[in-house]
Amino acid sequence: MNYRFCGNSGLQLPLLSLGLWHNFGDVDDFSVASNMILRAFEQGITHFDLANNYGPPPGSAETNFGKIFKAQLVHHRDELIISSKAGHLMWEGPYGDGGSRKYLMASINQSLKRTGLDYFDIFYSHRYDAQTPLEETIQTLIDIVKQGKALYIGLSKYPADKAREAYEMMQAQQVRCLIYQDKYNLLHRKPEAELMPLNDTYGMGFIVFSPLAQGLLTNKYLHGIPENSRAAKSHGFLQRADITPEVIHKITRLNELALQRGQTLAEMSLAWLLNKQAVTSVIIGTSSVKQLQDNIAGTQFIDFTRDELIRIEDILK
Numbered sequence: 001m002n003y004r005f006c007g008n009s010g011l012q013l014p015l016l017s018l019g020l021w022h023n024f025g026d027v028d029d030f031s032v033a034s035n036m037i038l039r040a041f042e043q044g045i046t047h048f049d050l051a052n053n054y055g056p057p058p059g060s061a062e063t064n065f066g067k068i069f070k071a072q073l074v075h076h077r078d079e080l081i082i083s084s085k086a087g088h089l090m091w092e093g094p095y096g097d098g099g100s101r102k103y104l105m106a107s108i109n110q111s112l113k114r115t116g117l118d119y120f121d122i123f124y125s126h127r128y129d130a131q132t133p134l135e136e137t138i139q140t141l142i143d144i145v146k147q148g149k150a151l152y153i154g155l156s157k158y159p160a161d162k163a164r165e166a167y168e169m170m171q172a173q174q175v176r177c178l179i180y181q182d183k184y185n186l187l188h189r190k191p192e193a194e195l196m197p198l199n200d201t202y203g204m205g206f207i208v209f210s211p212l213a214q215g216l217l218t219n220k221y222l223h224g225i226p227e228n229s230r231a232a233k234s235h236g237f238l239q240r241a242d243i244t245p246e247v248i249h250k251i252t253r254l255n256e257l258a259l260q261r262g263q264t265l266a267e268m269s270l271a272w273l274l275n276k277q278a279v280t281s282v283i284i285g286t287s288s289v290k291q292l293q294d295n296i297a298g299t300q301f302i303d304f305t306r307d308e309l310i311r312i313e314d315i316l317k
């Protein structure tokens with residue numbers, strides 16, 4: 001595994017990180033979850049990405065990670081970067097959602113308890129909350145760092161103008177915003193316009209989520225929707241309606257190019273992201289050790305010829 005410095009910081013992250021949004025909840029097979037985490041770590045994936053609401057049920061991914069950590073990884077704590085987040089609906093009532101001080105402080109305390117950790121390496125505001133003054137959210141993140149509950153701050157899915165304001169607020173207090181997390185993949189290019197240049201200007205790391213468009217950028221949906229796939233699961237966030245003939249046409253052509261490069265579509269899709277220096281790390285989600293291995297292979301060959309890049313743009317236009 002290779003590592004990249006996270007923006008202007010001294011922290012290095014692995015090219016691939018493992019996310020626990022799906023496949024690590026109580027509805028999933030614990031031994032598969034455990035194997036994926038351990039195999040990932042053995043191969044240099046030092047970063048695991050959580051959030052308060054990952055499951056289902058919400059919170060169970062943190063609890064399950066905590067069990068695996070306690071049983072197998074506790075002596076490796078200083079070799080690990082573990083993140084969590086708060087921002088989306090987690091519990092009933094007015095204090096279980098958004099960006100208020102009340103919610104963020106309560107949530108990180110709950111997340112630490114569920115995982116059994118003393119601190120998170122990175123704690124994110126999971127989304128911008130227009131109903132909470134930005135100062136309140138950012139001051140709370142700063143206080144979380146000052147209290148030693150997290151080492152670094154991250155933001156996820158903030159509009160560019162709000163991210164810029166937040167970076168300025170943190171800089172004014174000499175507290176580092178380490179990293180920005182957003183969706184970015186061959187089928188979703190939005191961050192290229194504003195966020196990636198902004199992060200570069202402010203020296204932020206950029207970590208990608210849903211790099212395979214939740215599985216669309218693999219060979220699994222080329223011939224229908226397999227049983228047990230995310231799109232077939234009632235609790236999956238990928239909807240059948242997302243798998244349109246237009247998407248199938250694009251991924252079929254991308255798959256042909258991947259095969260010509262000697263890669264699977266998943267490998268090529270990850271390689272395309274890692275080919276960009278603005279990308280610090282890519283958070284993958286896997287439902288088996290086999291997928292994990294395939295995705296790790298994608299880090300081995302990340303160069304593209306000019307002709308290949310032009311063909312990709314032509315397929316996607």
Ligand SMILES: NC(=O)c1ccc[n+]([C@@H]2O[C@H](COP(=O)([O-])OP(=O)(O)OC[C@H]3O[C@@H](n4cnc5c(N)ncnc54)[C@H](OP(=O)(O)O)[C@@H]3O)[C@@H](O)[C@H]2O)c1
Nearest residue numbers: 019020021209210211212213214215218229230285287294
């Ligand atoms: N900040 C945020 O708001 C936010 C939002 C979303 C995600 N995230 C983070 O990003 C992580 C990754 O997101 P994601 O799960 O959407 O990532 P993804 O890598 O785009 O999708 C993962 C899914 O793709 C399929 N897959 C992965 N590798 C494969 C392979 N080699 N061959 C065939 N299929 C493969 C699997 O689907 P099947 O399950 O169908 O096998 C897997 O569950 C999350 O776990 C979370 O940590 C953050």
